[in-house]
Amino acid sequence: MAKLAMFGGSRTIDRGSVPAEQIRWPIVTEAEHESARRVFDSGSFTSNSTGGGEVAALEREWAEFVGAPYCAAVSNGTAAIELALAAAGIEPGAEILVPALSFVASAVGAVQRMLVPVFVDIDPVTFAMSPAAAKELITPRTRAILVVHLHGLPADMTAFRELADQHGLLLIEDAAQSHGASYRGQRTGTLGDIATFSLNVVKNLPTCGEGGLITTADPELHRKVVLHRQFGEDLTRRERDYVSRVLAGNAKLSAVQAAFARCQLDRLAEYDAARQVNVRAMFDSLAGLPGLLLPAVPEDRTHAWHILRMRFDPVAMGCPEVAPGALRTILHRALRAEGVPLQQYQLVPLPWQEAFRERAGFGGYPWKLNDVAPVAHRAEDYPVTTAVIEDSLTLQRWHLNPNSGPVLLRCAEAMHKVWENLDTLIPIARSVEHRPPWSEFTEERGEA
């Protein structure tokens, strides 16, 4: 049995020797260089609403790609969420359901519009918001559901559509991680009333920096998004009149970002196809590992594989007495030592992040609008979110590269090696004192 790198054995993957062509992201080709030069030469550097230019071209191409009638490009994915909510005209103090497990932007976009985020537990299979848990949290103040297609897998949109219709709620998709993924034959970005995408450099459709896209089938929502994108000015008039129709800031996309994203969009389908093959091959080689639960993809949808989350089961690994979080810490350490680029993605659920616990930033608003005192969330309020965080490992980035097949197989090899050494690792996991990051807050507030 090979000695683990964490105990002085040789590493499975020497990160310094992994060819950059296999793991770099995003991939920049001559097309991107040319597109930037084209923008510099054109002298047109930002969004315009006249239908010409890189920004308008990106909007047309993205609308066509996802199958949405309208698309507006904006400055980033977080601004996209704010603008979608602004366009819907939801009043300050209204509640919006957001998943307890997501990138913080999903909830912060709502707070920026003075909406109160109500955190909902997730589904153990899709890792997206649970429709059943969401239903329980609807109140007379609820106005919207923000569903995140987490890690690139579409959420249960039929159930959310039904729920939204029953209660007259806006259904918004945060599709920042799911470019190109589809649900029952329709791409994300067409599954709710309005959808937001990020073009951040780490996403599946990256630009050379920051960007975002908003799609909808509703012409009125689209018109308002565009109004809110630039100071509330109506730019469909023949001449700009510098009169603001609504209070709004500046969330325009620059032409260089749009031109770069268009080049990436040209290759999105090809990269996605390669990713499907590479990720599947890696999972195939992991299929036999005892207690390892690979991500499930329900038959009615496709996965964009933005993040790979693998759960594990201490019972099936022969150590039912070990806390999953303790085992995760040791597996994480052992795999990192072997050269696997695991990341600690979102170890603290949103309700327990300091910003939301302390309501820091806007002097206690938007919560103060409703006179709602801080709630002490209990771990039992989010049983699936907390369980999933404790018993899973996440891989980001490398697999986005379409040439990452060989290095992903090396990652699988490292996992096999670590699993072969479970006998040495489990006693260590048993001896570490593990407390989940949220335990300190739940106890403290529980006693008060």
Ligand SMILES: *Cc1c(COP(=O)(O)O)cnc(C)c1O
């Ligand atoms: C990245 C991301 C965002 C925010 O996008 P930015 O372009 O970085 O502002 C929002 N939601 C989710 C789920 C994300 O992953």
